[in-house]
Amino acid sequence: xxxxxxxxxxxxxxxxxxxxxxxxxxxxxxxxxxxxxxxxxxxxxxxxxxxxxxxxxxxxxxxxxxxxxxxxxxxxxxxxxxxxxxxxxxxxxxxxxxxxxxxxxxxxxxxxxxxxxxxxxxxxxxxxxxxxxxxxxxxxxxxxxxxxxxxxxxxxxxxxxxxxxxxxxxxxxxxxxxxxxxxxxxxxxxxxxxxxxxx
Numbered sequence: 290x291x292x293x294x295x296x297x298x299x300x301x302x303x304x305x306x307x308x309x310x311x312x313x314x315x316x317x318x319x320x321x322x323x324x325x326x327x328x329x330x331x332x333x334x335x336x337x338x339x340x341x342x343x344x345x346x347x348x349x350x351x352x353x354x355x356x357x358x359x360x361x362x363x364x365x366x367x368x369x370x371x372x373x374x375x376x377x378x379x380x381x382x383x384x385x386x387x388x389x390x391x392x393x394x395x396x397x398x399x400x401x402x403x404x405x406x407x408x409x410x411x412x413x414x415x416x417x418x419x420x421x422x423x424x425x426x427x428x429x430x431x432x433x434x435x436x437x438x439x440x441x442x443x444x445x446x447x448x449x450x451x452x453x454x455x456x457x458x459x460x461x462x463x464x465x466x467x468x469x470x471x472x473x474x475x476x477x478x479x480x481x482x483x484x485x486x487x488x
Contacts, residue, residue: 307331307374314365325365329358332375335451336382342446343386345435353389357382372460379453379461383443390439433484441476448473 313324336357340350360381368377434442447453447461459469 308370311365311368311370311374318362318365325362328361328374332378333358336378339379339382339446339451340386342431342434342450343383343442344389345431349389353382353385357385360385373457376457376460379447379451379457380463383447383461387439387443429484433480436483437476437479440472441479444469444472445476445480449477 307328310324310328314328317324333354336354337347337350340353340357341347344350344353357378361378364381368374372380434445437445443462444458447458448455453461455466455469455473458473459466462469462472464472
C-alpha cells in the first residue's frame with residue numbers, strides 16, 4: 290500500500306491511526322489540510338459533548354470546540370507524543386472549558402441555555418411521553434452537573450460521559466492514578482446527592 294492510499298484523503302473508509310495523521314499533519318500543513326480535517330472529524334463530537342457537559346450550552350460548546358481545535362492546530366508541531374493524542378486533546382478541551390467558566394464568572398450572562406438543541410448530542414425520544422421524561426431527566430442531569438464543583442464535574446465528565454480510563458483521566462488532569470480514582474468516586478457521590486435533591 291502506498292503512502293497516498295494511507296493518507297487522510299483516501300476513500301476506502303478506513304482511518305489512519307492518530308499517530309499517522311499527526312505525522313501527515315506535520316508534513317503537509319498548511320498546504321494540505323486533509324489529515325487535520327480527519328483528526329477533527331474523528332474527535333469533533335466528543336469534544337463538543339465534553340464542552341457541553343462543562344458549559345451547559347450547545348452554542349458555547351460549539352465555540353469552545355472550535356477554539357480547542359485551533360489550539361490543537363497551533364500546538365501540533367510541539368506535540369511530543371509523551372501521552373496519546375486523545376489525552377492531549379482532552380487536556381486542551383478541559384482547560385479551555387475551565388477558562389470559559391472563569392470568563393463567565395467575571396461576566397455573567399442573563400440568557401438561559403437553550404437545551405432544545407441538545408437533541409443533536411443525545412438521541413431523541415420515540416414518543417411524546419418519553420420525550421417529556423427524557424427532557425426532564427436531561428435538564429436535571431445538566432443542572433446537577435452545573436452545580437458540581439469544577440474538579441468533581443471534570444472527573445465525572447471525563448469518566449462517565451467520555452468513558453476515559455482512570456489512567457487517562459490522571460494524565461489529562463496531571464494527577465496520580467489513585468487521586469483520579471478518588472476524584473471520580475467523590476464526584477459520583479456528590480452528583481448522587483445533588484441529583485437526589487433535584488428529582
